[in-house]
Amino acid sequence: MSFFTGIPVAPPIEVFHMNKLFMDETSPDKVNLTIGAYRTEEGKPWVLPVVREAERQIAADETLNHEYLPVLGLDAFCKAATGLLLGNDNKAIQEGRAIGVQCLSGTGSLRMGAEFLSRVMGLKTAYLSNPTWGNHKLVFKVAGFETIKEYTYWDPANRAVNIEQMIADLQQAPEKSVVVLHGCAHNPTGMDPTHDEWKRIAQVIKDRHLFTFFDIAYQGFASGDPDSDAWPIRYFLDQGLEMFVAQSFAKNFGLYNERVGNLTVVFNDKSAIAGFSSQMSLVVRANWSNPPAHGARVVAKVLGDPELRKSWHEAIKTMSDRIKQMRAALRSNLEALGTPGKWDHITKMIGLFSYTGLTPEQVDHLVKKHKVFLLSDGRINICGLNTKNVEYVAKAIDETVRS
Ligand code: PMP
Numbered sequence: 001m002s003f004f005t006g007i008p009v010a011p012p013i014e015v016f017h018m019n020k021l022f023m024d025e026t027s028p029d030k031v032n033l034t035i036g037a038y039r040t041e042e043g044k045p046w047v048l049p050v051v052r053e054a055e056r057q058i059a060a061d062e063t064l065n066h067e068y069l070p071v072l073g074l075d076a077f078c079k080a081a082t083g084l085l086l087g088n089d090n091k092a093i094q095e096g097r098a099i100g101v102q103c104l105s106g107t108g109s110l111r112m113g114a115e116f117l118s119r120v121m122g123l124k125t126a127y128l129s130n131p132t133w134g135n136h137k138l139v140f141k142v143a144g145f146e147t148i149k150e151y152t153y154w155d156p157a158n159r160a161v162n163i164e165q166m167i168a169d170l171q172q173a174p175e176k177s178v179v180v181l182h183g184c185a186h187n188p189t190g191m192d193p194t195h196d197e198w199k200r201i202a203q204v205i206k207d208r209h210l211f212t213f214f215d216i217a218y219q220g221f222a223s224g225d226p227d228s229d230a231w232p233i234r235y236f237l238d239q240g241l242e243m244f245v246a247q248s249f250a251k252n253f254g255l256y257n258e259r260v261g262n263l264t265v266v267f268n269d270k271s272a273i274a275g276f277s278s279q280m281s282l283v284v285r286a287n288w289s290n291p292p293a294h295g296a297r298v299v300a301k302v303l304g305d306p307e308l309r310k311s312w313h314e315a316i317k318t319m320s321d322r323i324k325q326m327r328a329a330l331r332s333n334l335e336a337l338g339t340p341g342k343w344d345h346i347t348k349m350i351g352l353f354s355y356t357g358l359t360p361e362q363v364d365h366l367v368k369k370h371k372v373f374l375l376s377d378g379r380i381n382i383c384g385l386n387t388k389n390v391e392y393v394a395k396a397i398d399e400t401v402r403s
Contacts, residue, residue, distance in 0.1 A: 014375060015134065022373040030371040031393055033384040036187070036352050037256060038221075038319050041386045046319075048254050050311035054301045064297070068290040071281045073102020073262075077296035080303040081247055081262035085219065085230055092237055097270045101280055102291045105261040106217045106248025107135060112283055113213060113244040113263050114143035117178055120279045123211060125177040127170065129153040131355075131377060133187045133215070136180060151179070154189055159345040159357055161189075163197045167204055175209040183216030183245065184229040185351025188379035192350065198232045202239050212236055212243040220313075221252040222351040224320035242268050249299050251352070252316055258295030323352065326385040330354075333394030340401050354380050362400050370396035 018034040032043075040046050058064065072078070078100030083093065092098040103109040117123040126140045130150035140148055151173075152165035170179065181201070186192055193201060205212055214233050220226035233245055249260040267273060284291075302308040324347075331346040346354050358366070358378040366372045372393055374380045385393060 013134070018367075018373050018375060021367070025371055025373075027371040029392060031373065031384055031389050033372060033374040033380040033382075033393070036251075036381055037383070038251065038254060038352075039383040039386075041322065043384075043386060046254055048312070048315040050302055050308050050315055051253060051255065051298055053311070054298045054308060057301060058294075058297050066293070069102070069293055069296070071284050071290055072277060073100070073291050074293060074296040074300060076300040076304065077260075078102055078262055080300045081249075082264045084226060084303055085216070085233060085245060085247055085262075085264050086237065086266075087227065087230070087234060090234065090237065092266045095270065097268065097273075098264060098266045099273060099277070101263040101265065101284070102296055103246075103261045103263050103284075104288060104291065105250050105259040106215065106246050107139065107261070108259065108288075109246035109248070109261040109263040110136070110139050110213075110215060111143055112280070112287070113246055114140050114145065114178075115283050115287075116280055117211065117213075117244070118144035120283070123176055123178050125149065125174060126213075127151050127173055127177055127179045127210075129180065129182065129186070131188055132180070132182075133217075136215070140178075140180070145178075149173070149177075153186070154191075154355070156357065159191070159342075159355070161191055161193050161197065163193060163200065167200055170201070170204045170210065171208065173208055173210055176211060177208075178211045178213050179205060180213045180215060181232070183214045183219065183233055185218040185222035185353070187217070187351070188353050188375070188377060189355040190349030190351055190353045191345070191355070193232075195231065195235070198235055202236050202241065205236075206239060206241060212241050214243060214245040216245060217248040218251050218351050219247065220316040221319060224317040226252075226316070237266060240268065242266055249295065253295075253299055253302070253312075255295045255298065258298070259292065260295035260299055323382050326382050326390060327354070329387070329390045330382070330385060330394060333391055334397060337394060337398045339394070339398040352381050352383060354382055356380055356397070358397070358400070365400045365403065366396055370400070372396050 022032040082098055082100040103112050125147040126145045127149050128136050151169035152162050155162035219229045222229045243266050245264040247262045250256045302312050327347045331343045334343045356378040360376045363376050
């Protein structure tokens with residue numbers, strides 16, 4: 001007899017499963033467009049030079065030690081992260097109504113926020129984008145949300161945001177539902193609402209008394225400009241909306257495995273902060289008790305030093321420019337081949353991903369015949385492309401679409 005007998009095997013996590021299939025593939029032509037991580041033109045991970053420099057400075061600083069951080073995180077990091085998100089001159093920061101809680105990357109920030117809303121505030125209904133990042137549903141479910149609904153986001157025929165249906169769906173949401181919004185570079189579609197569309201979304205959230213939970217995993221990485229990527233969040237604040245924002249520093253600092261994240265919380269009434277912080281301390285305490293220091297120190301140092309911050313801006317520009325070049329290259333290769341269909345959406349989309357519009361059968365064909373690995377919903381990571389393989393990928397898509 002074993003306590004463990006009969007545990008059912010859970011379905012694989014698609015993105016890691018496809019990545020493994022890629023790793024196991026022996027064809028020299030194989031291309032990995034699966035996992036959401038930056039790759040250089042040489043197909044290699046990139047440690048940002050500014051991160052290396054900050055790490056050197058931290059390693060040389062003998063005043064630092066390995067004592068526990070406070071439960072709610074490294075103060076300098078939380079302030080720097082909140083300032084990056086809202087803008088240091090933001091009214092909510094000036095008035096002491098915005099605080100940060102250091103969490104384990106974007107996922108941990110979402111989880112702490114969701115757990116707080118569900119267990120402490122008793123909110124039990126969440127609205128997620130359809131489609132959305134593969135982990136949102138699991139995080140909200142495990143955090144105690146009883147009803148998880150979807151709002152329409154995508155118009156597959158026009159490869160655009162379906163704003164009319166999105167607004168109509170949110171209009172049906174019961175009061176105090178939590179609405180999860182992608183701050184920028186929507187995953188998986190790569191298509192964001194326009195500023196006018198964001199204004200309509202903010203209005204319905206206000207009218208229906210819904211709670212805003214932004215997830216921003218790509219600030220600065222998406223457009224190269226952290227301020228313009230944060231526009232929707234700052235606009236919602238100007239409209240007087242309170243909110244949670246889950247921030248990740250995995251992509252924009254390349255600190256994937258350091259698990260650096262921040263949950264920014266904005267209150268209309270700052271007298272609520274004492275209750276919030278005390279209760280949030282218990283939520284964190286029951287999860288990881290105290291957060292890790294290294295990545296938070298790196299981010300705090302870079303954002304707090306004008307020279308290092310400038311280098312960081314250069315690095316995010318390098319990454320976002322390469323992505324834009326690869327978008328343009330894929331589109332122009334497909335158009336040169338006369339591949340049936342329209343391909344302009346590839347350059348209209350921003351961030352790491354493109355929702356190509358390829359069907360699951362076409363994806364299967366691309367994987368099996370051409371060894372081009374992507375997700376079954378047709379999402380590709382643009383960073384997997386480089387000047388050496390983009391033509392091969394375009395030809396593979398062309399053959400697939402025609403067959
Ligand atoms: N939200 C979205 C939309 C994402 O794409 C990601 C990364 N794939 C995350 C959150 C969180 O990632 P991490 O926990 O690595 O910061």
